[in-house]
Amino acid sequence: MIQKDLKGIFVLLFFALVTAFSYNYLSPFGIALFGQWEESKGVVTTDPKIDSNASIEIKPFGIIKPGVKKNEK
Amino acid sequence: MKSDYTPVFLFIIKLTLGITFIYVSFHRIADPAVFAGILYGYAVFPGFSINLLAITLPFVELVAGFSLILGLFPRSALFIINAVLSGFILIIGFNLFRGHGFDSGCFVFLSENQTASNVWLLITDSLMLASGIYFLRKTTAS
Numbered sequence: 001m002i003q004k005d006l007k008g009i010f011v012l013l014f015f016a017l018v019t020a021f022s023y024n025y026l027s028p029f030g031i032a033l034f035g036q037w038e039e040s041k042g043v044v045t046t047d048p049k050i051d052s053n054a055s056i057e058i059k060p061f062g063i064i065k066p067g068v069k070k071n072e073k
Numbered sequence: 074m075k076s077d078y079t080p081v082f083l084f085i086i087k088l089t090l091g092i093t094f095i096y097v098s099f100h101r102i103a104d105p106a107v108f109a110g111i112l113y114g115y116a117v118f119p120g121f122s123i124n125l126l127a128i129t130l131p132f133v134e135l136v137a138g139f140s141l142i143l144g145l146f147p148r149s150a151l152f153i154i155n156a157v158l159s160g161f162i163l164i165i166g167f168n169l170f171r172g173h174g175f176d177s178g179c180f181v182f183l184s185e186n187q188t189a190s191n192v193w194l195l196i197t198d199s200l201m202l203a204s205g206i207y208f209l210r211k212t213t214a215s
Contacts, residue, residue: 008149012136020132024105031105031127037113037120044113046106046124 094138101131158202
C-alpha cells in the first residue's frame with residue numbers, strides 16, 4: 001500500500017513539474033527560474049535582469065536613410 | 074462503523090477538495106509573477122526558492138486536484154493535498170502569531186480585511202485538512 005502511494009506521489013509530482021516548467025517556458029507570462037528577492041540588492045523582482053531603470057522606455061530606432069554623397073550628381 | 078451516508082460524505086469531500094485546489098491553482102498559473110510576490114510577502118521562503126515555488130506549486134495543486142476528482146492515484150493525491158494544506162496552515166499560523174501582515178493569495182474576494190481573511194483562511198484550511206485526513210483514513214480502510 002505504501003509503495004503504491006509513494007509511486008503515485010512520484011508520478012503526480014513528476015507530471016506536475018514537467019508541465020509547470022514547460023508551461024513557464026512557453027507562456028508569455030512565464031517568469032525567470034530565479035528572481036531577485038533580496039531587498040539589500042535593491043528592487044525585488046521576479047526577473048533579476050530588470051533593475052530600477054527598467055521603467056525607462058527605449059524607443060526602437062527607425063531605419064536610417066542613406067545619406068547623399070557629396071560628389072553625387 | 075460505516076453508515077449509509079459515508080460514500081456520499083466522501084464524495085462531497087472529494088469534490089470540495091478537488092475543485093478548491095483546481096480553482097485556486099488557476100489564478101496562480103495565470104500570473105506567476107503575482108504569486109511570486111505573494112510568496113515573497115509571506116517572508117518565510119529564501120529568495121532563490123520563490124520563483125521556483127511560484128512556477129511549480131500551482132501545477133502540483135492542479136494535478137493533485139484533478140487526480141483526486143478523476144480517481145487517479147487518489148490516496149497519493151490526498152497525501153499531496155494534505156501536505157500542501159499543512160504547509161499553508163503552518164505558514165499562515167506562524168505569520169498571524171508574529172503579527173506579520175500578508176496577502177494569502179488564495180481567494181481574492183476575502184482580501185478586504187487582511188487579518189480577518191487570514192484567520193478565516195486558517196480555519197477553512199484546517200477544516201479541509203481535517204476532511205482530507207478523514208478521507209485518507211477511510212480510503213485506507215476500504
